[in-house]
Amino acid sequence: MAVEPASSPRWPPGVPTRISDYEKPLFSILDETRRSYPDRVYTIFNGATRTFDQVGATADRIANFLASRGIRKGDRAAIFLPNLPHYPEIFFGILKAGAVCVTCNPMYTAVELNYQLRDSGAKALFCMDHDRFYDTAAKALKKSRVNTVVVCRVTSYLPRTRAMLGSLLGKIPRAEKIAPGHLLFDRIVRTADPVPPPMEIRPATDPAMIIYTGGTTGLPKGATLSHANIVSNIRALNEWVRVPHGRGAPPQKLRPGGFHCYLGVLPWYHSFGLTLCMLAACAGGNRLVCIPDPRAGNPPFSDVLRAVQKYKTTLVIAVPTIYVAFNNHPLLDKFDLSSVVCCASGGAPLPQAVAKKFEAKTGAIIFEGYGLSETAPVLTVNPTNSSGRKFGSVGLPLPDTHIKIVDTDSGSKELTQGKDGEIAASGPQVMTGYWKKPRETAAVFRDIEGRRFFLTGDIGHIDADGCLVITDRKKDLILVGGFNCYPREVEEVLYTHPKVANAAVVGIPDPRLGETAKAYVQLMPGVQATQEEILDYCRTKLAGYKRPRSIEFREQLPMSIIGKVLRRVLREEAHKETPQ
Numbered sequence: 001m002a003v004e005p006a007s008s009p010r011w012p013p014g015v016p017t018r019i020s021d022y023e024k025p026l027f028s029i030l031d032e033t034r035r036s037y038p039d040r041v042y043t044i045f046n047g048a049t050r051t052f053d054q055v056g057a058t059a060d061r062i063a064n065f066l067a068s069r070g071i072r073k074g075d076r077a078a079i080f081l082p083n084l085p086h087y088p089e090i091f092f093g094i095l096k097a098g099a100v101c102v103t104c105n106p107m108y109t110a111v112e113l114n115y116q117l118r119d120s121g122a123k124a125l126f127c128m129d130h131d132r133f134y135d136t137a138a139k140a141l142k143k144s145r146v147n148t149v150v151v152c153r154v155t156s157y158l159p160r161t162r163a164m165l166g167s168l169l170g171k172i173p174r175a176e177k178i179a180p181g182h183l184l185f186d187r188i189v190r191t192a193d194p195v196p197p198p199m200e201i202r203p204a205t206d207p208a209m210i211i212y213t214g215g216t217t218g219l220p221k222g223a224t225l226s227h228a229n230i231v232s233n234i235r236a237l238n239e240w241v242r243v244p245h246g247r248g249a250p251p252q253k254l255r256p257g258g259f260h261c262y263l264g265v266l267p268w269y270h271s272f273g274l275t276l277c278m279l280a281a282c283a284g285g286n287r288l289v290c291i292p293d294p295r296a297g298n299p300p301f302s303d304v305l306r307a308v309q310k311y312k313t314t315l316v317i318a319v320p321t322i323y324v325a326f327n328n329h330p331l332l333d334k335f336d337l338s339s340v341v342c343c344a345s346g347g348a349p350l351p352q353a354v355a356k357k358f359e360a361k362t363g364a365i366i367f368e369g370y371g372l373s374e375t376a377p378v379l380t381v382n383p384t385n386s387s388g389r390k391f392g393s394v395g396l397p398l399p400d401t402h403i404k405i406v407d408t409d410s411g412s413k414e415l416t417q418g419k420d421g422e423i424a425a426s427g428p429q430v431m432t433g434y435w436k437k438p439r440e441t442a443a444v445f446r447d448i449e450g451r452r453f454f455l456t457g458d459i460g461h462i463d464a465d466g467c468l469v470i471t472d473r474k475k476d477l478i479l480v481g482g483f484n485c486y487p488r489e490v491e492e493v494l495y496t497h498p499k500v501a502n503a504a505v506v507g508i509p510d511p512r513l514g515e516t517a518k519a520y521v522q523l524m525p526g527v528q529a530t531q532e533e534i535l536d537y538c539r540t541k542l543a544g545y546k547r548p549r550s551i552e553f554r555e556q557l558p559m560s561i562i563g564k565v566l567r568r569v570l571r572e573e574a575h576k577e578t579p580q
Contacts, residue, residue, distance in 0.1 A: 002404045002414060008396050008466030012383045015239055019399045022232035022428060025201040026208045027095040029231065029283045030056055030088075037285040040258040043085040044311055045290040048159045052285065055089050058189055062093025063196035065188045066124060069148045073098030073199065076210065077124035078117060078146075080104040080137050082292035083264050085157040086185060088278055090126050090150075091268075095227075096196040099124075100207045102222075103269035107543040110139035117144040120210055120222060120435065124148040126185070134175035138182075151178055152185040203228040210435050211271050213373040213484065220489065222435030223374045225271075232428035233275055233376040234283050236398040241384050243342040247363070251385055254315075260286040261339075263313045265294050265304055265322060271377040272346055276317040289313060294322065301325045305335040312339040316364075319347035319482025320354060321513060323366065327357045340364040342384060346371065347482030348514050349470075352391045370394035370468060372456060374444075376429040379403065379456075380468045393467035401427035404453060405462060411446050411455045420461045420471050424453040476567055478507030478515050480545040485517055487567065490548065493541045494519060499529045502557050505548060506571040519548035520570055522557050529553075 005017040030052070038053035071077060077094045079101060081087055094101045102120045104113055106128070117125065117140055127137035129151045137149070154172055178184075208230055210222040242251035245259065254260055262281040266273030281288040289307050297303035305326070307313065316322075323345065326332065343358070343366040355366045367384045368391075371377035380403065382388070382395035389395075397403045405421040407413040415421040424446065431454070433441035444455045460470040478485040487505035494503035502522035507515040523529055531551040538547045558569040 002402065003397055003462050003466050003468065004402055005397055005399050010383055010388045010390065010465050010467065011396060012242060012388055015399065017399050019232060019235045019239060022235045023203045023228045024231055025203060026227040026230050027092045029279065030059060030092045033282055033285045037257050040285055041287050042282065043088065043288050043290055045085045045157050046159065048157050050085050050157065057194045058089040059092035059096055060194040060196045061189050061192040062090055063096035065192040066093065066097040066099060067197040071097050071099050071123060074100065076100045076102050076120045076122040078102040078104050078122040080106055080113060080125060080127045081152060082106045083268050083290045084152065084154065084292055085290050086152045087268050088282065095208055096199065098199045100210055102210045103274065105269050105543060106133060109541055109543065110136045111541050112543065113137065113140035114142060114144065115219065116212055117146055121145050126150045126152060129153040129175050130173045131175055138179055149182040150185050150188060151182055156186050201227055207432065211373045221437055221440055223431045224433055224435050225376050225431050229376045229429050229431060230275060233378055234279055236400060237280065237378060238283065239399055240381055241342065243384060254284055256284045258286060260284065260314045261311050262286060262288045263291065263308060263316045264288050265291045265318055271373045275376060276344060299330060301329055302331065305329060308337050308340065309335045314339055314341050316340055316343040318345060320345055320350045321481040323354050323358045327354060332361065337362045344369060348479045368394050370470065374431045374454060375425060379425050390465060390467050393463060393469045395467055401425065402451060403468060404448060405460065412448060418461055420459055423456045423458045423460050425456060426451040426453045430454045478517050480515055481513040483545045485546045490517055490542060490546055493538060494521065497534065497537050499523050499527045504557055504565045504567050504570055506567050506574055508574045516549040517546065518574055519551050520554050520557055521551055522554055
C-alpha cells in the first residue's frame with residue numbers, strides 16, 4: 001500500500017503537495033533571516049538575548065577561525081554541548097567553513113564520544129567549560145584526529161551581573177584546568193574576522209551533518225544528511241503547520257519575524273530538536289529559548305514552566321515524557337501557559353490522555369509526527385488542527401514525501417491497504433547514506449517504481465483515511481523517554497566486564513519513561529557478582545538513559561539453533577512479569 005501527498009480526505013486545506021527552493025546551503029537560512037530581521041531576537045538564555053545579526057556575525061567569525069586552522073570543505077567538526085546560545089553560532093559557523101557538523105550527545109561518556117570522533121574523523125571539537133563535560137571531552141580525544149579544541153563558557157552569554165555573581169560565588173561549574181593548546185570560545189570570536197571563506201556548496205550531495213544512530217545491531221552509524229535534506233524538511237514543515245494566531249482566529253502559516261517563541265527543551269544534538277526547534281526558529285526569524293537542562297528547578301522542571309510563562313512561548317516541540325512532566329508538575333496551576341498555541345510530539349507514542357490534559361491546561365493543540373534521524377527527521381505529520389488530527393496514527397506524509405508499506409522479507413513487494421509491513425519512505429529529506437558504510441547503506445535502500453525508498457525498519461499500515469499507523473518497530477530498539485537505546489551497544493559494554501560470559505538487553509515497560517533497559521547476564525564459570533557491581537560498571541561507560549535499570553542473572557540464556565541469543569524470548573518473559 002502506498003500513500004501519496006494529498007491522497008487523504010484529511011489533507012489540510014491550502015497545504016501544497018510539492019515544495020521548492022530547498023536546494024540551497026543550510027547556512028543560507030541564517031543569512032536570509034539576518035538580512036530580513038537583523039535586529040530581531042534569535043536566542044534567549046537566562047534573560048540574555050542574541051539577535052540574528054549577532055548570531056550571524058559570530059558564525060562568520062567561527063567559519064573564519066576554522067579556515068585558519070586548516071579546516072576545509074568536507075572536513076568534520078563536532079559539537080559536544082547542551083542547548084546553549086553558542087550552539088547555533090557554532091553550528092552555522094562550521095557549515096560556513098564548508099565543514100560537516102557532527103552533533104554529539106553531551107550525556108555521552110568518553111568511550112562513546114571517542115567512537116564518534118574517530119569514526120567521523122573529526123578535526124575540531126567544541127565543548128563546554130564544565131568540570132564533567134570538559135573532562136569527558138578531553139579523555140575522548142585519544143587516538144582521534146581532533147587537533148582543534150574550543151572550550152565554551154556559560155558566562156559568555158549570561159547577563160553581565162549574573163555572570164559576575166555566579167563566578168564570584170562559584171555557582172557556575174568550571175573545568176579544573178584547561179589543557180595547553182585548547183582554545184577559549186570568547187578569544188577566537190574576539191580575534192577572528194567576521195568574513196567566512198568563499199564556499200561553493202552542492203546542496204543535493206554535499207553533506208551538512210552526520211547524526212549517529214545505532215540501528216538494532218552493531219555500533220552506531222552516522223546518518224549523513226545533505227544541505228538539501230535538511231532545508232527541504234524545514235520548508236515542508238513550514239508549509240504544513242497551520243495555527244491560529246489568536247483565540248478563535250483561523251489557522252494560518254507560522255508568522256515570521258519574531259511573532260513566535262520556540263521552547264528549546266529538546267536537545268539540539270538530535271535531529272528532532274535541531275530541525276524543528278533550532279533551525280525552524282531561525283528560518284522563520286523567531287525567538288528560541290535555550291533550555292540546557294530540562295530538569296532544572298525546585299521541584300525539577302520548574303525552570304521550564306517559568307520560561308514558558310516569562311517568554312510567552314508559543315510553540316513546544318517535545319517527546320511525550322516532556323508533556324507528562326508538564327502535566328504531573330505539582331505547581332502546574334501556578335503558571336500561566338496560555339501563550340502556547342501549538343505543540344508537536346514524536347519519538348514515542350503519545351497517550352491520548354496525556355495530550356488531552358495538556359491541551360486543557362494550555363488551550364493549545366498537540367499533533368503527532370513520525371520520522372528518523374535518517375530522514376532529517378520528519379516523514380509524516382498529523383494535521384495541526386483538532387478536526388484533521390487522528391489519535392492512534394502518525395498522520396500523513398509531508399509534501400513531496402511518499403510512503404509505501406512493503407513486505408518485511410525483500411522490502412520490495414508492496415502490500416495492500418490495511419496490511420502490516422515495513423514502512424518505506426522516499427523524499428528529499430531522506431539521507432544520502434551511512435557515513436563510510438556502503439554495505440549498510442545498500443541494505444536499507446530499494447528502487448521501487450523509479451523512486452529511491454528508504455526501509456525504516458518500522459512496521460505499520462495505511463488506514464482507510466490514508467494515515468500511517470505504526471503497529472510495531474524495530475523489535476529490539478528500546479525507547480527510553482524518547483531516546484533510542486540500542487541493546488547491542490549496551491551488551492558490548494557488558495561483555496567487557498571480566499565476569500560476564502554472555503549478556504542480552506531488552507526493554508521493559510516503565511510508567512515514567514515508557515521503557516527502560518533490563519540486562520540478562522550469564523556469568524563466567526565459578527565466579528559471583530552482584531547486581532550493583534554490574535550497574536556500577538555500566539555507569540562509567542554508558543549515558544544515563546542507556547544504562548540497565550536492573551540485572552537478572554541466568555545460568556543460561558535462550559539461544560537459537562545457530563547460537564544467537566533470543567532477545568524475543570527474554571522480552572516476552574519480561575513483559576509478562578512487569579505490570580503494564
